[in-house]
Amino acid sequence: MPTDQLIFLTLSLYILGFAGLLTFRNSFSKNIASAFSIGTNLTGLAIALLLLSRFQEAELFEFSWVSFVNSSLSASLLINKLTLLMWALVQFIALLVQLFSVKYMAEDGRYNLYFAYLNMFVFSMLGLVCSGNLLFIFIFWELVGFSSYLLIGFWYKKQSATNASLKAFVMNRIGDAGFLIGIGLVYFQFETLELSALSTIIYEPSSILTLTGLMLFGGCVGKSAQFPLQVWLPDAMEGPTPVSALIHAATMVAAGIFLLARVDFIFTPTAGQAIAFTGALTSILAAYSAVFQSDIKKVLAYSTVSQLGLMVMAMGAGATNAALFHLFTHAFFKAGLFLIAGAVIHHFHHEQNMFKMGGLFSKKTFLAILFIICGASLAGLPFFSGFLSKDAVLLSTWNWAESQNSTLLFIPILGILASVLTGYYMMRAFVLVFLKRGNSQEHHTAKSGPSIFEWSILPLALLSFWFAFGNSPLNFEENRFTSHFPIPHQDNHWLGYLILILAVLAIALSYFKTKKKAALETQTLNFWSKLGLNHFYIDWFYLNKISKPLTGQLHQIAHEESLHPAGTLHNMKGFAKMIYKFDNLIVDGSINLLTKAFAGLGTLVYAIDKKVVDGGVKLVYTWVERLGDRLKTIQGGKIQSYLIALILFFLAIMILLNLL
Template sequence: MESTQLALLTLLTPLVSATVIALFLRRAGALASYLSTAAAGVIAVTGVMLAYGGHRFEVSHEWFAFGDFSLSLGIKFDDLAALMLAMVGVVGFCIHVFSLGYMHDDQAKARFFGGLSIFMFSMLGIVLADNLFMMFVFWELVGFSSYLLINHYCHKQSAADASKKAFIVNRIGDFGFLIGILMCYYAFGTVNLSEIATEVAGGAMLSAAIPLLLFCGALGKSAQMPLHVWLPDAMEGPTPVSALIHAATMVAAGIYMLCRIEVLMVADALNVIMWIGTITALYAALCAIVQSDIKKVLAYSTLSQLGYMVAAFGLGSLVVEHDGHEMMIAAGVGAAMFHLITHACFKALLFLGSGSVIHGCHHEQNIFKMGGLAKKMKITFVTMTIGVLAIVGMPFFSGFYSKDAILHLAQAKSPNVFGVLVFTAVLTSFYMVRMWWITFFGEARSEESKTAHESGLAMTVPLIVLAVLAIVAGQTHGPLSPYGHHFDGVWSQIPHAEGISVYVMSLAILGIGAGLAFALYKPSASDGLATKSPALFTGLTAVKESFDVAYNYYVTKIQDRFAMLLNFLEQILLAGLIVRGLAGFVGLFGIGARALHVGSLHAYVYWFLLGVIMLWGFAGGLF
């Protein structure tokens, strides 16, 4: 099969699955789940075949033309797209299999798996798109499918509110993204990614406005401040949705898009992006400390890790020595994509592990009502431990390598950013060990945790697969590497630090964070930080809620009142003065006109003569 045909098969398979489910299988949940999972399996197989089979190509087809203006749909499949496709396919398939067990008894299973399929189609479109317009179309489809999946439990008001919040917040970012695309077309005469790169290489003038407007799209999708508020609320969706959309794939789309438009970046834009990512990483880590919901701990952790990726991209290029010569590498792209891949593996593992815990504890999500699960859920415990070790940067686990690349780049480019990211890494170790310690150890603290049980094979096998990936995904080269030399176009950009100091720093970060967690918390029903330092706990809670408070104040005190003013003006000016006023004037004219129809021929003759005189005067220039 040719490369283009294989890529189209990969892209269209989930669309066919979603269509069949929507038209024929809405009442056949079991069959719909198997069809969607089979489609995800096809994506995983064909995606790996494309990524590892040497398929690298670019093809485009004109969609429509209007004069000199034309729009094309096409596929740009280079090392960056291949790496992303392999990750989306493999992780997506693991999550589909897990969902077979997790959603087994759900009455709306067909709708759920149909939503997963339409999401996979949308995400693959972003990965394969060769131009910004096509990317934007699939970008909006991802937002639509995210809205459906977050709102799966639509009978719950909190889920409905969360889905609307996610949809509205992302539209704000997408508006800036759309303006950036229009400005890009105005500046270069094209939105094709390869043609833009050629224009830039030919010396086209660049401004900070275009990349920053395009970054607005990533600001929403990748939940960066101040558009981060939707992601924690999105945990109202089923746990597999949290794993697929809000940990591994959708939120990573913003990072992928930034790497796609790296050629447009100028120093001022990179500086803004760097600091937004850095501040988001720190803020989200502080918020995670005061969370008691196991999924919201992971949600804020996702925010923080996305901040790491955005900061890494913003740090930009780095000069390195190679074969005795200095050369410039796109280190920001390499470090951001490296952490994106490792994060997808260990965060999907952690979310699915939390889903296994929630399922085993009869849908209890409060970590302070768990405890004693290490003995009752051994597979979940071991795999989640691997995920925790990966995210906190334990040497020889995947997160250690990717986080080290970001910290090394920050140390070389910006000592201030380096200091903030190191402190954030300590906080990451602190809140993740806190969650793990309270959830799995001590005595059972509720009836749900006392009767907890291990999940079935459909849920534990994906955990094992992702646990293996959480270990080996950081090995870009060597006998344990799952990549070979198939993605060197991306991996060659990764900055590496050498020496024992790397391991010492990572162990020190882990030791400080974990030590504080063990010192402050005991596996009990109370929050150790709230007990020992209530002022700090209250302050961090206020920090967490500050953005929602500010937005709610803006909506109720400013936006709603402005809308009321517009409604008042519409009623008075448009509906009243213009619509009803003109209608009244026409009515009065009609009454006067009717009065002229007296039914007398003599009267009509006089009116006729008056008209002739007026016409003669107008023709003669009298009027």
């Protein structure tokens, strides 16, 4: 079967899966619903692996969509190595998440609807990945955002989940506005939105091109949670934990990085520097905040923001393949960590505060080992995939900064500090959750063996080792990924050794410091810890300096330790009401006015049609009928009269044609 047909077949499977589960959500049993959804996913993954196995060269499939007078818009599929790798990655992670969800969501009353939403999300993400046109990328981009809104707010009876889904929606729309402006600027300059055509253009750096690149980057800022729109992602952890593993670790947030890889040829040096700085700043801010979180999912959420910042930093430095390498390695170990967090939360009866956990190593040894593997990969330790990809990102960015301007070295330095902090907060989480402490909660006394939770995580843990990507555990230049996506040889290997030494020291410091304070059920807070816990009060700024002036009101939301980040959205309800009024009065009013105008125009056209057009036809018919009555007396012998009448008739026709 041709490639394009297999692509459409896969997309059809997921949209049918969504429609079927949505339609029969009250008819299907839980077993049928999960089997149907997992079967769809398995089929899609098998097709993806088939396409990968027979891939030879990039293919472009174009389909006519809309035609204008001087131009047209077409839909297209761009199938290359990156497309197929992402195609397989999304479905592989989704499959493991669905297997994990069978047990995790077993008691949920909306079980079938949950799997329907997962199918919708995967469909949207796959459509985004295979689109070869910026407009269609944007369409599927919005569908991804809508699907994530449904999944984040799945437990809609929890006010915090509703707030978090609304917050994610609002923040992403801000970024999407920039993305849409960027698409308009691309079409204005080059009169095409086809990536295949845009990639062949020779670009001359200019102010308008820099602006175009930064506007396109705006989409990434929203979707991949970069400064200053990163505040939505930690609160998005209010959704089911398997959802966090799928959309906030491996797929949705990676969509922004994927977009940058698709349009990297547009970025001017100035735009690249701005992008690299944004990524580095995001990375260090999020890493610092992760150090002080007490919620296990919040630690992983800020960690995700930090790792995405490293990828964005590399993208800005022109190290696209290094960023993509880290995207793939990160997808496996971070999805594994989120699923481990889900298993931990399930074990502790939905407790998420790490200071109320502890002692889990003896009861869930296999789970603890999985955490060590995935956590070590995230921390960038040798013999793990994260070590290879982080080295590629940091060394590439360092060499870029040296070649550009030595003053830019502060950008990779921020990335290095963020990388070092990663080991610190992961060891802190391990001590608090898995090691025995004086106040450890004995929720279960018996040791339990591996369950479907652990078996779902095991493939992700195995893919966190170096051998999943290559033969060399210490050299990122010698692996299977870089054989397809080459990363230039990097000097300054002393930097890699320095980063490793600092990371090991940070891990050791974290172990002894956390072990010493772990007996406490809460952490002591000073100025610096409050700064990290509240993520530098960025939410507070949005609340008091943006939301309050816009709405004219301020609701006080108390956090058990400080202002709850998700509270911002509670205060943005006034802003939402303002938007509703604007939509109701201005947007809907305009639409209603246009509707009435078109209805009036339709009435006018109908009247013209009945009175003028039909009347004219009847008049012509009457004239012709009378002319026929006259002509049928031609046998009467009045030849001269007939000739004169005929001449006058043709003269009248000629005069009429000249007048027209």
